[in-house]
Amino acid sequence: MSNSIKNLTLKIWRQLGPTVKGAFETYNVDEISDEASFLEMLDYLNERLISDGKEAIVFDHDCREGICGTCSLMIDGQAHGPQRGTATCQLHMRKFSDGDSIVIEPFRAAAFPIIRDLMVDRSKFDRIIESGGFITAPTGGAPDANLIAIPKPVSDAAMDSAQCIGCGACVAACPNGAANLFTGAKVAHLNRLPQGQPERFKRVESMVETMDEYFGSCTNHGECEGACPKEISVDVIALLNKDYRKAKFASRKDLAR
Amino acid sequence: MSLTEDLLAQNTVQLNSKIPLGSIEDKWDNYKADMKLVNRNNKRKFKVIVVGTGLAGASAAATLAELGYQVDSFTFHDSPRRAHSIAAQGGINAAKNYQGDGDSVNRLFHDTVKGGDFRARESNVHRLAQVSVNIIDQMVAQGVPFAREYGGLLDNRSFGGAQVSRTFYARGQTGQQLLLGAYQQLARQIGLGGVRLFNRTEFLDVVTVDGRTAGIVTRDLVTGEIESHAAHAVVLATGGYGNVFFLSTNAMSCNVTAAWRAHRKGALFANPCYTQIHPTCIPQSDEFQSKLTLMSESLRNDGRVWVPKNPNETRPAHEVAESDRDYYLERLYPSYGNLAPRDISSRAAKRLVDKGQGVGPLKNGVYLDFNEVIARLGHDVVQERYGNLFEMYERIAGENPYDMPMRIYPASHYTMGGLWVDYELQTNIPGLYAAGEANFSDHGANRLGASALMQGLADGYFVLPYTIGNELAPLLGKTIPGVDHPEFKKAEQAARDQYNGYLNIKGTRSPDWFHRELGKIIWDRCGMERDEQGLQQALSDLPALYEEFKTDLRVTGDGMSLNQTLEKAGRVDDFFQLGMLMCRDALSRQESCGGHFRTEHQTDEGEAKRDDENYCHVSAWQWGGDAMSPNLNVEPLEFEAIHLATRSYK
Structure with a gap:
């Protein structure tokens, strides 16, 4: 049977808008089931705030299955909280104990301005994908799916990095606010596949340059990998850098071969 | 005269399904051969609005923009990549x-x-099967990393309701990979300027002028601003209404608002009582629970479903002897076994739990056991196939499924009903289309596993881009109403009044509280099993609770800034009205079919008993001015290619 966790102290960041000064507010949760998820604990708190006539705490969330990438939160200074390889929505209260004090903040990065409370604007990620994170394959002209055999290890490696959920934990965890893990994951997914070869170098060039417009630079701290709910390896950053260097130094005509 | 003919004579709306002539195999080709085309250079003169960026919406918006149309794409998420298609696990047929x-x-x-x-409708389903093969080609070309064999060719697995292996998959994240594929294609068009994206923008109303679709009214979720957008055509790809149950496997913000408000503007809503309860979800653990999590149906390829024969069994699962276990799906449905379709598996689980044979602390689940396959193929092979699903289960349930069988129970998952559409996926309002789960088109009374992804992408990639042109071609050179038209202003004002109304009630209960109570009524009375008495009860309880909603709702904050409580209020309001229609529809369909099981209509063996004489029709409801007085319209279903037969999986 489920047990309950008692006397939680929550210090939660409240901020009305991007240009308004924010501050921590303290809330107590007397008792919550250890079967509850972290976000269900916030739902419960919000219900109480509404019944007290106060405004609910704003936070992004949707699927609650760890796949849509909508949820965020810095929990005690860690993006998505203490459990490795787990998005906030999949974090459960059984990971906490009676009397714990928990600090809850939004993802903080220059490229992710705060919209309200714990909600941030991550649309710069979309700008990176729009600049090259795709394979140009207009609807209708595709050849038979089994025409090109793709070695299983290649396909598996592409899948490993394609798992990125675009949550932004990598950026939030990075002391530089860099988006190299996010960008590298998409580049590694597409550049590894035979279908991705024709645009391989154009892709990496435009994605890196778009990324550099908004985000900080990578200095190999590796915090991103530790925070990633999909445990995407920093190896993708090596691949990103390798392809970017190649794109910059070699002749485009040679690369196309 | 059959009931269908009787009802048909009383239709209040002329329903033309526009099924093309010819044999079933030729209909789609005949349609494409005869349809009107818009010249490439003229396409940019047409504006198409696509609401929703899931599989259907993203693929439609991207493809329409590739063809040259001006496309405006709307999502209430922060990014198009968040749509709930992303959570589909198992695969695509x-x-x-x-x-x-x-x-x-x-x-x-x-x-x-x-x-x-x-x-x-036979013709729509056949077209779906035809274009299914193009979808796989398209998605592979876009770089979707489907699972492969060692030789490099694509791998397949089996799903419920099929005896062949036709399901393509990307680990347990097929929906994610397909959605990201479609999203990337959409992103490319956004980058090229073919699509304008409106994120964090919620659809509130469709605007019609002289009976034709003129555009939409939206609310900017960040600023609260209400705005109008005019277009030649509007596509609603806004998903299903499974969250009417409150607890479901849908994402938290999935809602019926877009479809429902179109319905209130005159679009017919078809078969709302056809809802799918998925057999393999993690059972509810306590009262706090905000949603339920699905465990992919693909697990039933290798997992065996059982309960202890003795309701008072106290031993842990692995200590229960083989002879004391009831592998009930294998016993009842030997030819399909653990892969019996969803509705059948769900009801079987419910009956055993109702008889007290459930497992787990609340005795509200059945076992899904992988012991046999782990012994046969080894831990590593099982991990390769289902590793991420096992991890997800462990995170949520706190138990390791390699050692302990999973506990599963049915939950609301998908809704087959939706906006009525014709062969062109056009609603009865000219210029308004519905695609993906938002329409009622392809799955009848029950959807097979791995067919939702197929339908969403079929509609968006391979159907709408053709059929919309057929509607737009005659509009070339004609001017359409702009956003300063009085109908737009009227709809904007109505939306402002509605949201201010919620803020002004100043009652005592939150939108979530009402949603939870609504969900309980729908689950108890219009869930896995329905009967006349229960439905009548719901139809008296729902209006009472709705009245309370309208007088005792409390929404804190204001309307001119980001306010999630206010957003929720609007969605719950629409769920109330839909819930009443669902119960009405379930009451009027006096037969059992697929996900709609009326206990009065079952065989001696407890299987669904259809009444083809009287109910072989689509029930398409017209808004009658308030939620309790809809008008029934029917579209008779004719089966020419397939012989109507009893559905048996024994």
Whole structure:
């Protein structure tokens, strides 16, 4: 049977808008089931705030299955909280104990301005994908799916990095606010596949340059990998850098071969 | 005279399904040969609005923009990549016959019609089966990393309701990979300027002028601003209404608002009582629970479902002797076994739990056991196939499924009903289309596993881009109403009044509280099993609770800034009205079929008993001015290619 966790102290960041000064507010949760998820604990708190006539705490969330990438939160200074390889929505209260004090903040990065409370604007990620994170394959002209055999290890490696959920934990965890893990994951997914070869170098060039417009630079701290709910390896950053260097130094005509 | 004919004579709306002439195999080709085209250079003169960026919406918006139309794409998420298609786990069907096990377009067509318990429109389903093969080609070309064999060719697995292996998958994240594929194609068009994206923008109303779609009214979720957008055509790809149950496997913000408000503007809502309860979800653990999590149906390929024979069994699962276990799906449905379709598996689980044979602390689940496959193939093979699902289960339930069987129980998952559409996916309002789960089109009374992804992408990539042109071609050179038209102003004002109304009630209960109470009524009375008395009860309880909603709702904050409580209020309001229609529809359909099981109509063995004489029709409801007085319209279903038969999986 489920047990309950008692006397939680929550210090939660409240901020009305991007240009308004924010501050921590303290809330107590007397008792919550250890079967509850972290976000269900916030739902419960919000219900109480509404019944007290106060405004609910704003936070992004949707699927609650760890796949849509909508949820965020810095929990005690860690993006998505203490459990490795787990998005906030999949974090459960059984990971906490009676009397714990928990600090809850939004993802903080220059490229992710705060919209309200714990909600941030991550649309710069979309700008990176729009600049090259795709394979140009207009609807209708595709050849038979089994025409090109793709070695299983290649396909598996592409899948490993394609798992990125675009949550932004990598950026939030990075002391530089860099988006190299996010960008590298998409580049590694597409550049590894035979279908991705024709645009391989154009892709990496435009994605890196778009990324550099908004985000900080990578200095190999590796915090991103530790925070990633999909445990995407920093190896993708090596691949990103390798392809970017190649794109910059070699002749485009040679690369196309 | 049958009831269908009787009802048909009383239709209040002329329903033309526009099924093309010719044999079932030729209909789609005939349609494409006869349809009107818009010249490439003229396409940019047309504006198409696509609401929703899931599989259907993203693929439609991207493809329409590739063709040259001006497209405006709307999502209430922060990014188009968040749509709930992303959470689909198991796979996508296609009649490729790569396994050489006897699959074909015709067989996929048959399986889908039979799986839907003969309550879908044959012509639409056949087209779906036809284009299924193009979807796989398209997605592979876009770089979707489907699972492969060691030789480098695509791998397949089996899903419920099929005896062939036709399901393509990307680990347990097929929906994610397909959605990201479609999203990337959409992103490319956004980058090229072919699509304008409106994120964090919620659809509130469709605007019609002289009976034709003129555009939409939206609310900017960040600023609260209400705005109008004019277009030549509007596509609603806004998903299903499974969250009417409150607890479901849908994402938290999935809602019926877009479809419902179109319904209130005159679009017919078809078969709302056809809802799918998925058999393999993690059982509810306590009262706090905000949603339920699905465990992919693909697990039933290798997992065996059982309960202890003794209701008072106290031993842990692995200590229960083989002879004391009831592998009830294998016993009741030997030819499909653990892969019996969803509705059948769900009801079987419910009956055992109701008899007290449930497992787990709340005795509200059944076991899904992998012991046998782990012994046969080894831990590593099982991890390769289902690793991420096992991890997800462990995170949520706190138990390791390699050692302990999973506990599962049915939960609301998908809704087959939706906006009525014709063969062109156009609603009865000219210029308004519905695609993906938002329409009622292809799954009849029950959807087979791995067919939702197929339908979403079929609609968006391979159907709408053709059929919309047919509607737009005659509009060339004609001016359409702009956003300063009085109808837009009227709709904007109505939306402002509605949201200010919620803020002004100043009652005592939150929108979530009402949603939870609404969900309990719908689950108890209009869930896995329904009966006349329960539905009548719901139809008296719901209006009472709705009245309370309108007088005792409390929404804190204001309307001119980001306010999630206010957003929720609007969605719950629409769920109330839909819930009443669902119960009305379930009450009027006095037969059992697929996901709609009326306890009064079952065989001696407890299986669904259809009444083809009187109910072989689509029930399409017209808004009658308030939620309790809809008008029933019917579209008779004719089966020419497939013989109407009892659906048996024994």
